[in-house]
Amino acid sequence: MNNKQEIKAIIDKVIYKMEHMENSSNLLETCPISIIDIHDWEWSQGVGIYGLLKYYQETKDESILQFLIDWYETNIIKGLPEKNVNTMCPMLTLSYIYEYTGEKKYLALCTEWVEWIMNDMPKTEEKGLQHIVSGEMNEQQLWDDTLFMTVLFLARMGKLLDRRDYIHESIRQFLIHIKYLVDTQTNLLFHGWTFNGRHNFAKAKWARGNCWYTVGLPEYLEIVEDIDEGVKMYLVTTLEQQIVSLEKLQNNNGMWHTILDDSSSYQEASATAGFGYGILKAVRCGYVDKKYKYIGEKALEAVINRINDDGEVTEVSYGTGMGNTLDDYREIPLCAMTYGQALAILLLTEGMKLE
Template sequence: MKRNDLLSLFEKVSYRMQNLENETGVSEVCPISIIDMGTWEWAQGVGLYGMQKYYAETKNQNVLDFLTGWFESNIQKGLPEKNINTVCPLLTLTYVYEYTQDKRYLDICKEWAEWVLHDMPRTEEMGLQHIVSGVENDGQIWIDTLFMTVLFMARMGKLLGRQDYVAESIRQFLLHVKYLTNKKTGLFNHGFDFNGRHSFGEIQWARGNSWYTSGVVDYLDLLGEEHQGVKGFLVDTLLAQIKALEHYQHENGMWHTLIIDRESYVEASATAGFAYGILKAVRMGYIPDKYRECGMKGLNAILERISEDGTVTEVSYGTAISDSLEDYRVVPICPMTYGQALTLLLLTEALKLEDLYGN
């Protein structure tokens, strides 16, 4: 596949995401839609981040116009209540601020970063409680938080030279790894409840795991050279996860929605996130080159699941935490913004595979 073919594919996937609606009629359980691209939630935040990555790679003005238009529309409507998930779009807004130098965007980011640092509900040991739209999740930490909020805090720390923001991001990564790592597999449990001191059945959910794989490789870009110890720890954790992912990868290149449950369905958004993180980790020299094949299998599996109109197929709907495996097995499949977006991240990484995808 040539570079121009990848660019064309990105345009199709991106256009589909920008115009995504609930065509399948799936019953949305989230108070704010995570399907409609026009709303402000975590799913749309991931979508915006994928488009920002593409803009950084290509400087396609149409992409920046969409991003600025999206933020202007939502700012005019009024931003939602602050929580873990509604922070997610701000990660992209920090970049849009840099591109446009519109101080309004930076002011919003500053306000929300201060709220995260000082006012966001906390668990024991100062973990960011996974409060979401409509649900407090008292005492709970989820692996999702690292992508949805902690990346933003690290990015703000770098942007503003705020070492307290960077320090907070480090604490959250270390705390989440401490409580969510499954010692038997090297994968991550979905969450931990400090109130009941339990891990919700130690369920190793694929997309949750992919938030670490795809997020940590970008997080490492944000940490300065003075944090080599933390970087080494996070890379070692990533390598342990990828060793397990290689073992559990389906022969078709995908991963099951319950990674170690080969009877659960294979799922595309997690596969895209895994492939992105693995291929970038190899390119950056974080993990041995032998894992490249694992990432390439994932990439090729996703390429096969992009339909003619740009829809990424076999994506599961938003998934609340549970101690029941069956609750994860029955989550419906439908087109989702984050399925499109994680595919966009993967495609931007594929653009860097010069030896395989030439001009």
């Protein structure tokens, strides 16, 4: 296991790479807004800057905070994109930047966007948050991505503004997503569900989609703090049962396949980093049994082994829409992504706390 100084040196490289990330490979992007270029405002960059935020909270490195402030100022001047599940993601970090700076325009933006979630965001049957994204309405669809991209911010604003209605809505969203996305045979999550036809699309147990729950739940519990104990037990049990299946599916090298239960699909590093982080944090916080710690430690070593000399986290899959066939997931290209860098930063930062 690498020592803390070695891990910090790796984190510094990973951060530098992310802060300068552009579409250098000229990959033809399928998203209306680039999800590779760090300068744009989308979910990928939102995950990226959240990784930087968490590292700042641990280190108080003022250069990280200044990068985040500059990123927001540049995008605010440029003009923010339309509101949806994915463009909501950067708002989570902005809520913290408001607290650090006291800049009222940041709070005004956060308040405007969270009110949109509550009052104007399209809802599915049973009032789930419809997974509307840039260029696609995805009518009546629930995706596991939504929990991290939007629901964490909703909960965070509930705490920041002392709005119990926001907290209650965040609880509802976790419960309805679990209801329709968790496979009762494996306790893994399907990528999506649609009320139009009532099915789980390709029934893909997609790795990164699953990791949004593994990563997101410890973050959620940290944000809400005083959530009803019965709800907390239910959410944690869902996480622990997911980890039981992840333990069985982890490769000897510490990695997981992009389709978790399909060993013919490629191994994928962003999901591996997410699983490692979520498991190690859940163990440290006492949410799950410490016997699962070794799973996260194996993932940590696997991710470190996939960070090249330039600080790029390799073997990361490009953004992945809802697949109607499993081949849709198998054929997603691999390239450097801000969320791959960020999930690695989260895992490495958690790795520095290992004893």
